Amino acid sequence: MHLSLILLEVKMAENSEQYEDSSLYRIRHSASHIMAQAVLEKFPEAKIAIGPAIEDGFYYDFDLPRPLTSEDLESIEKRMRSIIQSKVDFVRKEVSAEEAKKIFHDQPYKLELIAGLEEGNVDEDGNPVDEKPEISIYSQGGFVDLCRGPHVANSAEINPQAIKLLSVAGAYWRGDEKRPMLQRIYGTAWNKPDELKEYLWRIEEAKKRDHRKLGQELDLFSVADEIGAGLILWHPKGGKIRKIIENFWSEEHEANGYEFVYTPHIGKSKLWETSGHLGYYKENMYSPVDIEGQQYFLKPMNCPFHIHIYKSSLRSYREFPLRYAEEGTVYRFERSGVLHGLMRVRGFTQDDAHHFCRPDQMPEEIDFVLNFSLHILRSFGFHDIQAYLSTKPEKSVGEPERWLAAEAALEESLKRTNITYKVDQGGGAFYGPKIDLKVKDALGREWQLTTIQFDFTLPDRFDLTFIGEDGQPHRPYMIHRALLGSMERFFGVLIEYYAGAFPVWLSPIQAVLIPIADRHVNYAKEVAATLRQSKLRVMVDDRSERMNAKIRDAQKQKIPYMLVIGDKEAENHQVALRLRNGENLGPISIAAFIDRATEDIKQKI
RNA sequence: GCCGACGUAGCUCAAUCGGCAGAGCAACCGCCUUGUAAGUGGUAGGUUAUGGGUUCGAUUCCCAUCGUCGGCUCCA
Numbered sequence: 001m002h003l004s005l006i007l008l009e010v011k012m013a014e015n016s017e018q019y020e021d022s023s024l025y026r027i028r029h030s031a032s033h034i035m036a037q038a039v040l041e042k043f044p045e046a047k048i049a050i051g052p053a054i055e056d057g058f059y060y061d062f063d064l065p066r067p068l069t070s071e072d073l074e075s076i077e078k079r080m081r082s083i084i085q086s087k088v089d090f091v092r093k094e095v096s097a098e099e100a101k102k103i104f105h106d107q108p109y110k111l112e113l114i115a116g117l118e119e120g121n122v123d124e125d126g127n128p129v130d131e132k133p134e135i136s137i138y139s140q141g142g143f144v145d146l147c148r149g150p151h152v153a154n155s156a157e158i159n160p161q162a163i164k165l166l167s168v169a170g171a172y173w174r175g176d177e178k179r180p181m182l183q184r185i186y187g188t189a190w191n192k193p194d195e196l197k198e199y200l201w202r203i204e205e206a207k208k209r210d211h212r213k214l215g216q217e218l219d220l221f222s223v224a225d226e227i228g229a230g231l232i233l234w235h236p237k238g239g240k241i242r243k244i245i246e247n248f249w250s251e252e253h254e255a256n257g258y259e260f261v262y263t264p265h266i267g268k269s270k271l272w273e274t275s276g277h278l279g280y281y282k283e284n285m286y287s288p289v290d291i292e293g294q295q296y297f298l299k300p301m302n303c304p305f306h307i308h309i310y311k312s313s314l315r316s317y318r319e320f321p322l323r324y325a326e327e328g329t330v331y332r333f334e335r336s337g338v339l340h341g342l343m344r345v346r347g348f349t350q351d352d353a354h355h356f357c358r359p360d361q362m363p364e365e366i367d368f369v370l371n372f373s374l375h376i377l378r379s380f381g382f383h384d385i386q387a388y389l390s391t392k393p394e395k396s397v398g399e400p401e402r403w404l405a406a407e408a409a410l411e412e413s414l415k416r417t418n419i420t421y422k423v424d425q426g427g428g429a430f431y432g433p434k435i436d437l438k439v440k441d442a443l444g445r446e447w448q449l450t451t452i453q454f455d456f457t458l459p460d461r462f463d464l465t466f467i468g469e470d471g472q473p474h475r476p477y478m479i480h481r482a483l484l485g486s487m488e489r490f491f492g493v494l495i496e497y498y499a500g501a502f503p504v505w506l507s508p509i510q511a512v513l514i515p516i517a518d519r520h521v522n523y524a525k526e527v528a529a530t531l532r533q534s535k536l537r538v539m540v541d542d543r544s545e546r547m548n549a550k551i552r553d554a555q556k557q558k559i560p561y562m563l564v565i566g567d568k569e570a571e572n573h574q575v576a577l578r579l580r581n582g583e584n585l586g587p588i589s590i591a592a593f594i595d596r597a598t599e600d601i602k603q604k605i
Numbered sequence: 606g607c608c609g610a611c612g613u614a615g616c617u618c619a620a621u622c623g624g625c626a627g628a629g630c631a632a633c634c635g636c637c638u639u640g641u642a643a644g645u646g647g648u649a650g651g652u653u654a655u656g657g658g659u660u661c662g663a664u665u666c667c668c669a670u671c672g673u674c675g676g677c678u679c680c681a
Contacts, residue, residue: 067608067609067610068609069609069610070610166675167675167676168608168609168610168675168676169608169609169675169676169677170607170608170609170675170676170677171608171676171677171678172607172608172677172678175677175678176678177606177607177677177678177679181607181608181609181677182608182677183608183609184608184676184677186675186676212673212674216616217616223672223673225654225655225671225672225673228672229671229672229673276681279681280681281681283679283681284679284680284681332680334679334680335606335607335678335679335680336606336671336672337606337607337608337676337677337678337679338606338678338679338680339673344680393681395681429681430681431681514641516638516639516640517638517639517640518638518639519638520638544635544636544637544638544639545639545643545644546637546638546639546640546643546644547639547640547641548639548640548641548642548643548644549642549643549644550641550642551641551642551643552641552642552643553642553643554642555642556642562641564640564641566639566640567640568640576640576641578641582641582642584641
């Protein structure tokens with residue numbers, strides 16, 4: 001709920017209205033129809049569902065007599081090319097509901113869509129619409145589909161060498177897990193073969209950056225079957241990075257008016273009843289443990305504990321704003337199929353904070369937390385940051401005017417902060433609107449990190465008060481915020497963002513000393529000791545290996561500095577500096593290297 | 606949880622039709638003493654995820670469980 005587990009967002013930002021008008025959209029949508037034609041030729045008994053263009057491609061859902069194999073995909077793709085090359089026309093025709101039902105009499109999913117169109121509340125993709133739409137069909141090469149379009153006029157507009165089928169996956173009809181599971185074929189289509197190639201390269205590049213792969217290669221973390229799914233083991237190198245992040249985090253928080261609190265991992269059932277978790281969040285909580293006849297629950301969130309710290313004494317407006325921060329470890333039940341490396345886990349540590357203040361202080365407090373968040377994110381090298389303002393959802397608590405005021409406060413703060421933002425209408429939590437911050441990486445992928453959320457319910461539920469200037473009790477305002485999100489997820493994002501080549505200040509090993517021959521090892525150890533005195537994290541590769549092998553290994557470990565040491569360096573009290581980008585900077589004095597490294601660390605590059 | 610694919614040495618992967626479980630890298634022990642991305646020889650490493658079943662015989666076929674991957678759903 002409040003600091004809800006943050007999503008892995010890999011969607012590229014786009015303007016969907018422009019996209020739907022583009023020729024690329026028509027190409028993809030038409031490719032989807034051609035795919036459906038090919039599938040129906042192969043499986044005449046297939047039932048077709050829906051097949052829209054999506055970002056970077058298209059899909060189509062089918063109800064098929066048997067599971068598809070990769071060989072099927074190849075043959076379907078081949079057939080698609082030949083259909084495209086036969087230059088079929090796409091013909092649009094408006095039909096009555098009666099006619100449509102006749103055409104699709106043996107296609108139950110289409111009939112359901114037609115019924116929806118007739119009632120006028122959903123379109124042919126099953127999305128809700130206001131107006132009663134016209135029913136149109138598109139046909140090409142003997143294949144007819146219920147479709148709003150638009151499409152290409154002729155398949156000649158599609159380059160057969162710029163399409164590719166990617167994968168087959170299960171998908172529920174209408175996205176409803178109670179309805180039949182269909183087979184979805186994903187494909188991609190582009191204007192030119194080069195663009196397809198570029199897209200496939202991007203997929204490959206993303207695979208190389210996969211934090212699960214790098215986590216193993218760089219020995220950062222693991223999960224063990226014997227321990228349990230979604231439970232992370234931080235190895236020494238990953239732990240080192242986490243420690244550096246936490247130290248930085250603590251210093252920055254301390255310098256910005258936060259106070260640190262520590263709270264237990266379990267709490268009585270009554271606490272979770274009061275907070276509303278047992279009412280609203282139970283399916284994400286683990287079974288209780290019985291302690292002397294009392295039920296205790298593992299915490300899925302930290303807020304009730306922070307609130308009790310607030311309640312531990314009478315609060316005055318003079319204390320405000322109160323900022324409680326904690327790296328709080330929480331446990332949430334996640335269904336087995338959704339677990340994903342560090343991004344979606346069952347136990348994780350949130351860099352959580354709760355702010356309490358007077359209503360009139362709220363605008364300033366939001367400004368503060370926004371600016372603070374941006375400052376921290378930028379410190380980690382994230383500069384392409386996009387904000388999302390999520391407003392009142394249909395199901396919500398709190399008076400509408402409070403919502404409007406809170407939304408306005410958030411929006412004004414975004415404007416004052418001068419950050420570009422998008423509005424996610426109805427995307428807020430049920431208890432209050434929120435601002436999310438997402439960062440974009442080199443591949444154009446967006447990752448959600450920070451979430452800043454208003455809360456209308458907990459201060460009421462726990463009956464929080466403060467004594468105002470008037471000597472009367474008042475209800476404080478409260479915001480939840482997770483800045484990095486969770487340590488696990490943040491680490492995963494860091495790994496993918498930097499492809500494992502962390503900035504020097506975060507690198508678990510900053511420099512490796514590479515003695516060329518055994519006779520240089522002693523000097524290398526002396527240099528290492530000197531560097532350690534300057535707080536640099538270094539190791540000596542004293543294996544009886546060739547220099548080339550040591551360099552190769554250091555490269556693969558993405559260590560920022562390689563310091564090669566041979567006769568010349570030992571003689572001149574130098575090191576030969578090589579960077580992980582392959583640049584060989586030649587011999588420099590130890591002092592010069594320390595200067596360079598400490599400056600890089602200071603600049604956080 | 607659902608659909609599909611998958612699980613063999615620390616890692617990456619072989620193993621014909623059901624017939625002695627193998628390689629490279631890493632590790633360990635040597636030799637080489639190296640100048641900017643892999644020097645070389647040897648040794649060791651396995652209850653083939655787990656538990657059942659079929660079979661003279663199972664890494665291989667079947668069932669269940671656990672886990673991983675791609676999606677869906679979920680992430681009030």
